[in-house]
Amino acid sequence: MLEIQTLECVRDDRLLFSELSFSVAEAEVLQIEGPNGSGKTSLLRIICGLRLPEAGQVMWQGEPISSNREDYYANMVYIGHLPCIKADLTVLENVRSLLDTRSLTLSNVVIEAALAKVGLASYEDVPGKALSSGQRRRILLAFIELAQARLWILDEPLTALDVQGVALMESMILEHRQAGGSVVFTTHHGMQLDCDMRSVQLGSIKHQQQEN
Amino acid sequence: MSAPLIKWFTVSALLIGLYGLYLGLFVAPTDYQQGESYRIIFIHVPAAWMSLFIYMVMAISSGIGIIWQIRLADMVAAASAPIGASFTFIALVTGALWGKPMWGAYWVWDARLTSELILLFLYFGYMALQSAIEDQRSADKASGLLAIVGVVNIPIIHYSVEWWNTLHQGATVAKFDKPSMHIDMLIPLLLMAVAFKLFYAAVVLVRTRNEALYRDRNRRWVRELIEKL
Amino acid sequence: MNRRSRRKVLIIAIVFGVAVAAVLGLTAFEENLLYFYSPTQVKEGEAPQTHSFRVGGLVVDGSVKRAPDSLMVQFDVTDNTEVMTVEYTGILPDLFREGQGIVAMGNLQADGKFVAQEVLAKHDENYMPPEVAAALKASEQAAKAKSGKI
Amino acid sequence: MLKAYYHLLIRDLRLALRNRHELANPLIFFVLVVTLFPLAVTPTPDALEAMAPGVIWVSALLAVLLSLDRLFKQDYDDGSLDQLMLSPNPLMILVLSKVTAHWLLTGLPLVIIAPLLGLFMSLPMEAVSVLIYSLLLGTPVLSLVGAIGVSLTVAVNRGGVLLSLIILPLYIPILIFGANAVDVASDGLPVTGQLLFLGAVLALAVSLAPLATSVALRITASR
Numbered sequence: 001m002l003e004i005q006t007l008e009c010v011r012d013d014r015l016l017f018s019e020l021s022f023s024v025a026e027a028e029v030l031q032i033e034g035p036n037g038s039g040k041t042s043l044l045r046i047i048c049g050l051r052l053p054e055a056g057q058v059m060w061q062g063e064p065i066s067s068n069r070e071d072y073y074a075n076m077v078y079i080g081h082l083p084c085i086k087a088d089l090t091v092l093e094n095v096r097s098l099l100d101t102r103s104l105t106l107s108n109v110v111i112e113a114a115l116a117k118v119g120l121a122s123y124e125d126v127p128g129k130a131l132s133s134g135q136r137r138r139i140l141l142a143f144i145e146l147a148q149a150r151l152w153i154l155d156e157p158l159t160a161l162d163v164q165g166v167a168l169m170e171s172m173i174l175e176h177r178q179a180g181g182s183v184v185f186t187t188h189h190g191m192q193l194d195c196d197m198r199s200v201q202l203g204s205i206k207h208q209q210q211e212n
Numbered sequence: 213m214s215a216p217l218i219k220w221f222t223v224s225a226l227l228i229g230l231y232g233l234y235l236g237l238f239v240a241p242t243d244y245q246q247g248e249s250y251r252i253i254f255i256h257v258p259a260a261w262m263s264l265f266i267y268m269v270m271a272i273s274s275g276i277g278i279i280w281q282i283r284l285a286d287m288v289a290a291a292s293a294p295i296g297a298s299f300t301f302i303a304l305v306t307g308a309l310w311g312k313p314m315w316g317a318y319w320v321w322d323a324r325l326t327s328e329l330i331l332l333f334l335y336f337g338y339m340a341l342q343s344a345i346e347d348q349r350s351a352d353k354a355s356g357l358l359a360i361v362g363v364v365n366i367p368i369i370h371y372s373v374e375w376w377n378t379l380h381q382g383a384t385v386a387k388f389d390k391p392s393m394h395i396d397m398l399i400p401l402l403l404m405a406v407a408f409k410l411f412y413a414a415v416v417l418v419r420t421r422n423e424a425l426y427r428d429r430n431r432r433w434v435r436e437l438i439e440k441l
Numbered sequence: 442m443n444r445r446s447r448r449k450v451l452i453i454a455i456v457f458g459v460a461v462a463a464v465l466g467l468t469a470f471e472e473n474l475l476y477f478y479s480p481t482q483v484k485e486g487e488a489p490q491t492h493s494f495r496v497g498g499l500v501v502d503g504s505v506k507r508a509p510d511s512l513m514v515q516f517d518v519t520d521n522t523e524v525m526t527v528e529y530t531g532i533l534p535d536l537f538r539e540g541q542g543i544v545a546m547g548n549l550q551a552d553g554k555f556v557a558q559e560v561l562a563k564h565d566e567n568y569m570p571p572e573v574a575a576a577l578k579a580s581e582q583a584a585k586a587k588s589g590k591i
Numbered sequence: 592m593l594k595a596y597y598h599l600l601i602r603d604l605r606l607a608l609r610n611r612h613e614l615a616n617p618l619i620f621f622v623l624v625v626t627l628f629p630l631a632v633t634p635t636p637d638a639l640e641a642m643a644p645g646v647i648w649v650s651a652l653l654a655v656l657l658s659l660d661r662l663f664k665q666d667y668d669d670g671s672l673d674q675l676m677l678s679p680n681p682l683m684i685l686v687l688s689k690v691t692a693h694w695l696l697t698g699l700p701l702v703i704i705a706p707l708l709g710l711f712m713s714l715p716m717e718a719v720s721v722l723i724y725s726l727l728l729g730t731p732v733l734s735l736v737g738a739i740g741v742s743l744t745v746a747v748n749r750g751g752v753l754l755s756l757i758i759l760p761l762y763i764p765i766l767i768f769g770a771n772a773v774d775v776a777s778d779g780l781p782v783t784g785q786l787l788f789l790g791a792v793l794a795l796a797v798s799l800a801p802l803a804t805s806v807a808l809r810i811t812a813s814r
Binding site: 316 | 532533534535536537559560561562563
């Protein structure tokens with residue numbers, strides 16, 4: 001489904017990784033591991049097509065993503081470090097405007113159900129500025145739940161989440177995998193996923209792929 | 213790498229330039245209207261041509277850099293900017309010095325002069341953006357895009373003299389059928405233009421080479437080169 | 442809409458926009474965007490009456506009169522159709538001479554005289570040695586004389 | 592595609608309306624700067640009229656320049672810009688939507704208040720109407736071209752001066768023709784040429800600036 005071919009990434013004159021190749025199949029969960037500054041975020045942004053690699057390319061369904069953006073983005077959702085939440089919009093409006101970028105118009109019932117699932121029931125009309133940072137991250141969880149994407153790319157999805165939040169994220173990933181979806185993620189927190197998982201190692205150990 | 217080319221360009225630029233200057237300043241006849249003062253034309257006009265020419269080179273190589281991801285093209289653009297800005301500045305200054313005796317004013321806000329000044333600002337903007345962005349590759353791309361957007365200004369400068377009734381004279385040499393210039397004046401002018409182009413080629417090669425070495429200063433081939441020295 | 446046709450629509454929209462811009466631009470340049478007015482335009486009342494503006498034209502041969510005790514100069518300017526009188530006090534540029542193109546900035550007086558605050562000499566795009574210019578002029582006059590006879 | 596345009600436009604307008612105090616800033620700046628001029632020179636009607644076109648146009652230009660920051664800054668800071676770039680919709684449509692919102696919130700109010708300032712500056716009636724037309728054609732170009740500049744500098748720390756340096760050269764032709772149209776109109780002369788030129792620049796900017804801006808945004812995101 002997703003294929004990463006001989007990527008090389010340079011940031012501020014520093015070579016982060018090179019000759020990096022791996023692929024993500026359907027119903028596969030892949031963790032990108034590595035110490036701080038090893039290029040995990042840069043790699044995810046390259047996979048999203050937000051950042052251009054120094055060399056190599058990212059293929060989606062056998063086509064380079066740069067020539068196939070619309071199809072790729074209709075099937076992919078990305079969460080980065082930043083919350084994407086507007087302080088002056090309510091929770092419901094925030095979710096809606098995130099879904100609007102994907103041209104998804106869903107009924108209030110569906111959105112409220114998703115909000116309830118991530119623990120934000122009855123918060124629909126609360127403005128973003130009144131939320132804690134954990135609650136803001138939960139809005140993003142509701143967003144990826146509703147995004148109807150086959151590929152999830154999650155950069156540190158557990159940031160600011162409490163114990164229940166972590167468990168929720170884990171169960172969401174498992175559900176997504178069950179439904180045939182794929183996940184690529186990074187995390188510094190322990191994520192206990194009860195499934196087969198591959199990992200790609202960045203940094204000091206030279207990009208060896210380990211199968212667990 | 214490019215050393216023989218640079219040497220060749222420098223030497224020929226010098227020779228042709230000196231010969232052109234000699235012809236222009238001592239051999240070419242005086243002008244029927246402007247007397248001796250017109251001789252500044254041999255600096256002013258080639259410099260003004262270069263200011264536009266270098267901008268076009270910059271925009272085109274930036275376009276190549278953005279579309280085909282060729283680093284060398286980006287480096288040529290980055291290396292050209294200060295040279296182009298200098299030529300623009302020379303064209304403006306010599307124009308002002310010429311304008312005072314001829315028109316009676318150093319500076320006039322007519323279309324040609326104003327747009328040439330805008331061109332100078334475009335060069336400055338390019339260089340400022342280039343140096344403000346730390347990541348070298350995005351700096352190249354961002355300033356390259358700016359150069360391309362600025363191209364809309366080039367036809368305005370070039371045609372301003374024809375579109376508007378300006379104080380600045382019309383085109384002298386670009387009329388292919390019959391340049392309105394006496395042959396003894398035309399030859400040194402064209403020689404100077406060739407010399408300026410060769411000078412630019414030499415300088416841009418030197419600067420691009422330096423740029424390439426500097427950017428790859430952490431790469432192995434540069435390290436090895438330094439160790440050899 | 443699928444992605445092909447969407448891209449096509451966008452490209453067509455862009456090309457259309459650029460074409461509109463070109464048409465508008467070309468029409469704009471047919472209107473006069475002037476740096477200076479010609480004496481004919483001034484006579485026909487196209488130039489502003491209450492504001493300062495620029496007049497451009499050739500200095501009429503033999504029309505330059507200098508005041509004996511001041512820097513005041515008076516001369517006629519023509520575009521070969523109409524003639525108007527310009528008055529100026531100050532030092533004229535080197536290139537100023539009879540038959541030469543000039544641009545003057547100033548105001549129109551009630552009596553139709555143009556009082557300039559600034560006179561700039563416009564030189565043309567021809568460069569040649571004086572002998573050649575003289576020869577050219579002579580041959581032109583010869584041609585004129587010839588055509589006059591016929 | 593149209594839906595995406597419309598949704599983003601509504602979102603931006605809603606966000607701005609919930610922040611009304613910020614909304615008025617460019618307008619206040621515009622009025623303040625214009626009213627400073629009569630205080631600084633001898634305000635005879637003739638002198639005011641002579642400088643009015645330039646003063647009003649320069650002030651409008653600076654007001655737009657000041658407000659450009661909010662075009663992409665907030666979205667860049669909170670990550671929404673990344674989401675926009677990951678949209679399956681063409682990025683230039685979204686850019687056009689954001690620019691439309693920006694113009695409705697800054698350019699249009701300037702156009703509406705300008706006649707009043709024109710009268711303060713003793714512009715004759717015909718010139719006031721030309722002032723409205725020229726601003727109506729010119730201010731959208733300021734927003735469109737400004738968007739290119741902002742998208743190149745949004746990630747640069749203290750990019751304010753830099754933004755002015757790279758944007759002003761591109762603004763100058765609009766300033767020249769806009770102010771010249773008003774100037775010529777106050778002499779009671781026809782201004783079709785100037786207005787046609789402004790229209791041409793507007794058509795060119797609408798069709799090409801969103802494209803350039805989306806390329807610029809991708810460059811900015813790529814670091």
